[in-house]
Amino acid sequence: MTDGPADGTPQVAVLGGGVMGEALLSALLTAGWAPGQVEVTEHSTARADELAGRYGVRTGASNVDAAARADVVLVAVKPNVVGSVLDEVATVLRGGEVVVSVAAGLPLAFYEQRLPAGTPVVRVMPNTPAVVGKGASAIAGGAHTTEGHLALVERMLAATGLVVRVAEKDLDAVTAISGSGPAYAFYLVDAMAEAGVLLGLTRDLATRLAVATVEGAAALAAQSGDHPVVLRERVSSPGGTTVAAVAELDAHGVRAGVVAAARAAAERSRELGAQYAG
Numbered sequence: 001m002t003d004g005p006a007d008g009t010p011q012v013a014v015l016g017g018g019v020m021g022e023a024l025l026s027a028l029l030t031a032g033w034a035p036g037q038v039e040v041t042e043h044s045t046a047r048a049d050e051l052a053g054r055y056g057v058r059t060g061a062s063n064v065d066a067a068a069r070a071d072v073v074l075v076a077v078k079p080n081v082v083g084s085v086l087d088e089v090a091t092v093l094r095g096g097e098v099v100v101s102v103a104a105g106l107p108l109a110f111y112e113q114r115l116p117a118g119t120p121v122v123r124v125m126p127n128t129p130a131v132v133g134k135g136a137s138a139i140a141g142g143a144h145t146t147e148g149h150l151a152l153v154e155r156m157l158a159a160t161g162l163v164v165r166v167a168e169k170d171l172d173a174v175t176a177i178s179g180s181g182p183a184y185a186f187y188l189v190d191a192m193a194e195a196g197v198l199l200g201l202t203r204d205l206a207t208r209l210a211v212a213t214v215e216g217a218a219a220l221a222a223q224s225g226d227h228p229v230v231l232r233e234r235v236s237s238p239g240g241t242t243v244a245a246v247a248e249l250d251a252h253g254v255r256a257g258v259v260a261a262a263r264a265a266a267e268r269s270r271e272l273g274a275q276y277a278g
């Protein structure tokens with residue numbers, strides 16, 4: 001098998017124009033795809049018209065028609081409808097197209113069993129900050145995926161933020177860290193803002209300070225490359241305010257809570273995958 005559509009800028013059909021579908025569509029256009037090279041399918045005519053108006057891409061209701069014209073089929077519907085969407089498009093795929101899916105939980109084998117023999121499949125676990133180009137996505141290729149296919153998917157996702165390659169077995173852990181992770185960060189921001197209000201700041205001011213602090217801390221960690229413990233020690237002078245605060249976080253089991261939360265998310269990801277895959 002050749003890399004096929006990995007060469008050049010292939011025609012992409014995005015199936016499902018929801019939150020993730022729109023983020024991926026926008027990322028493709030930023031990455032250099034022309035509007036004429038991307039097509040989106042959507043149940044709702046109003047939503048299809050909205051996306052066509054905003055991005056100048058072709059939209060429609062037929063997954064079959066869009067897939068028949070595509071080199072890459074990007075599945076962005078909810079996991080519970082992926083099976084029926086694959087059954088539809090399998091009738092028009094010729095085996096050389098790349099199928100890329102952002103649906104949570106469903107194993108690569110689920111796709112490979114429903115698609116023509118030899119179809120390359122790539123699973124992606126993105127997260128919502130992809131919408132602002134600050135996402136973190138992990139990709140895993142299936143039995144018929146080549147280096148060229150993975151490189152193509154990296155190119156498609158380049159404008160969404162960080163993209164890393166992992167083995168499929170690690171996707172539940174990725175879901176628990178970066179997939180669900182934005183919610184942990186929002187939880188922290190909310191708690192910090194609430195604390196600010198308790199200490200007498202207005203909610204608006206406390207929220208702006210909390211958001212900028214978390215954003216800045218993440219940027220500093222990313223740019224310096226230093227270990228988080230080193231960065232933490234740098235703002236913790238002996239007998240000072242920060243070390244007193246961190247001692248309270250430890251005393252309240254916040255670290256253990258984060259670990260337990262991630263374990264629960266990974267376990268739930270495994271359960272949902274098994275449930276959807278039937």
Ligand SMILES: NC(=O)c1ccc[n+]([C@@H]2O[C@H](COP(=O)([O-])OP(=O)(O)OC[C@H]3O[C@@H](n4cnc5c(N)ncnc54)[C@H](OP(=O)(O)O)[C@@H]3O)[C@@H](O)[C@H]2O)c1
Binds near residue numbers: 015017041042043103
């Ligand atoms: N959002 C996230 O943070 C996130 C993170 C990682 C992975 N994902 C994955 O991304 C996928 C999409 O999630 P989402 O949050 O973008 O959901 P969403 O906003 O509900 O988007 C799904 C879209 O697909 C449309 N749709 C439903 N059935 C369809 C069909 N048969 N053909 C074409 N379009 C159809 C839906 O239209 P109707 O509403 O009219 O049915 C909806 O607009 C899911 O599989 C999810 O697991 C999402």
